Amino acid sequence: xxxxxxxxxxxxxxxxxxxxxxxxxxxxxxxxxxxxxxxxxxxxxxxxxxxxxxxxxxxxxxxxxxxxxxxxxxxxxxxxxxxxxxxxxxxxxxxxxxxxxxxxxxxxxxxxxx
Amino acid sequence: xxxxxxxxxxxxxxxxxxxxxxxxxxxxxxxxxxxxxxxxxxxxxxxxxxxxxxxxxxxxxxxxxxxxxxxxxxxxxxxxxxxxxxxxxxxxxxxxxxxxxxxxxxxxxxxx
Numbered sequence: 001x002x003x004x005x006x007x008x009x010x011x012x013x014x015x016x017x018x019x020x021x022x023x024x025x026x027x028x029x030x031x032x033x034x035x036x037x038x039x040x041x042x043x044x045x046x047x048x049x050x051x052x053x054x055x056x057x058x059x060x061x062x063x064x065x066x067x068x069x070x071x072x073x074x075x076x077x078x079x080x081x082x083x084x085x086x087x088x089x090x091x092x093x094x095x096x097x098x099x100x101x102x103x104x105x106x107x108x109x110x111x112x113x114x
Numbered sequence: 115x116x117x118x119x120x121x122x123x124x125x126x127x128x129x130x131x132x133x134x135x136x137x138x139x140x141x142x143x144x145x146x147x148x149x150x151x152x153x154x155x156x157x158x159x160x161x162x163x164x165x166x167x168x169x170x171x172x173x174x175x176x177x178x179x180x181x182x183x184x185x186x187x188x189x190x191x192x193x194x195x196x197x198x199x200x201x202x203x204x205x206x207x208x209x210x211x212x213x214x215x216x217x218x219x220x221x222x223x224x225x226x
Binding site: 042108 | 155159203
């Protein structure tokens with residue numbers, strides 16, 4: 001069964017450094033997403049991406065965050081200047097369409113900011 | 115590792131029994147609902163979904179019930195197995211939006 005893959009599984013970064021999290025969505029999916037889950041808390045929506053542009057974003061997704069689809073298979077989340085509170089699990093997801101279709105998630109990247 | 119933040123409600127069931135996990139969703143305008151299963155160290159795994167024009171949907175060993183009057187969702191798992199042990203999240207979505215809003219989760223423990 002096709003799946004969303006994320007790399008790395010664990011990223012440790014010094015506060016203030018830039019970090020790029022990578023995802024390969026399911027190949028025939030058109031909508032891509034990033035979510036995060038702070039330890040012991042709910043999964044929270046960050047951003048959705050369709051047709052090479054952001055289609056929706058949350059208040060968490062401020063100017064420190066950006067997303068990109070650099071080629072036909074990868075989807076990335078960049079955090080420009082990391083803060084301690086950015087430590088979380090970051091999940092990438094994809095769906096065939098944007099509405100009334102399940103979003104399928106990868107296993108996440110654990111981001112630890114020191 | 116130790117969890118901080120939300121304390122998850124826990125449901126303990128005997129292997130072979132049926133499980134019912136309940137969820138109160140937040141927005142009466144939500145029109146699409148999903149149940150996800152999350153095992154330790156993994157991402158949310160899609161189980162079953164239901165649209166707001168339905169009140170029941172069945173899958174393999176799972177049934178989702180939707181009561182829009184009281185904004186309530188339930189997930190029924192038949193003949194619960196040890197592999198069903200996980201945290202289960204209900205999630206909702208507003209029509210016309212892509213954002214999925216997750217609930218707090220319920221931890222299901224299956225006793226062999």
